[in-house]
Amino acid sequence: MGEAVRVGLLDTMVALCSGLIIFPACFAYGVDVNSGPALIFMTLPNVFNHIALGQFWGSLFFLFLTFAAFSTVLAVFENIVCCVSEMTLWSRKKTCAFCCGGMFLLSLPCLLGYNLWQNVRPIAGHDILDSEDFLVSNLLLPLGSLIFILFCTTRYGWGWETFLKEANEGTGLKVAKWMRPYMTYVLPVIVFVIFVVGLVGFFQ
Numbered sequence: 001m002g003e004a005v006r007v008g009l010l011d012t013m014v015a016l017c018s019g020l021i022i023f024p025a026c027f028a029y030g031v032d033v034n035s036g037p038a039l040i041f042m043t044l045p046n047v048f049n050h051i052a053l054g055q056f057w058g059s060l061f062f063l064f065l066t067f068a069a070f071s072t073v074l075a076v077f078e079n080i081v082c083c084v085s086e087m088t089l090w091s092r093k094k095t096c097a098f099c100c101g102g103m104f105l106l107s108l109p110c111l112l113g114y115n116l117w118q119n120v121r122p123i124a125g126h127d128i129l130d131s132e133d134f135l136v137s138n139l140l141l142p143l144g145s146l147i148f149i150l151f152c153t154t155r156y157g158w159g160w161e162t163f164l165k166e167a168n169e170g171t172g173l174k175v176a177k178w179m180r181p182y183m184t185y186v187l188p189v190i191v192f193v194i195f196v197v198g199l200v201g202f203f204q
Contacts, residue, residue, distance in 0.1 A: 002172035025051075040065070041114070041129075077103070124203050138198035146191045153184040160184070 022044070026033045029050050031043045048058035077099065085095040109117065113128030123131040151157030158166070160180055168174045 001167060001175050005173060126202075134198075134202050138195070138202055142191055142195035142198065146188055146195070149183060149188050149191065153180070 022039075023033055025031070025047045026039075026043070029047050031039075031047055033039070044061070045058060048054035048061070051057065080099050081092070081095050084090070084099060085092060088095070090098070109120075109128050110132055113120070117128060120128055121131075122128060123134060126134065152163040153160050164175055164177070
């Protein structure tokens with residue numbers, strides 16, 4: 001619970017700081033703020049071109065972005081490796097090689113989306129990167145969160161008591177019993193609303 005609170009607070013603070021930096025710069029230089037994921041790769045370089053020492057700051061920005069991406073990939077990749085290893089009983093080296101190959105192949109459409117496949121518009125006229133972002137951010141994350149909530153709070157999954165015991169292992173903040181009505185009835189509704197709003201906003 002304590003880790004969840006810290007991650008939520010830090011993530012929100014970073015997002016707010018990023019918004020305070022990026023959006024004023026976009027308005028100042030006439031960059032479209034509704035560019036989605038393409039904002040980073042296609043429009044932000046134009047912002048750096050118009051500021052003092054733009055190449056230096058731009059290089060630092062993309063270097064730090066690379067570090068952020070790698071740290072995220074490592075955290076997610078470890079879960080995938082663990083899952084595949086337990087399902088197949090393969091060695092860690094073989095599992096890592098298989099997962100790396102799969103990740104490389106699945107990354108190719110996004111890699112080619114702004115060159116060889118730049119005219120490919122798979123979902124509602126959006127390019128490959130925007131389409132993949134929609135699938136992950138608007139479908140997989142909300143629906144995955146909803147399934148996870150239901151799994152932890154209903155008798156068809158872990159159940160509340162088992163979840164409570166697992167989540168409260170170790171020291172630090174604990175999940176309180178009074179949270180059960182909120183997590184069982186309120187939180188699924190919030191996640192479902194986020195899911196619907198994301199769908200409507202993407203296809204408008």
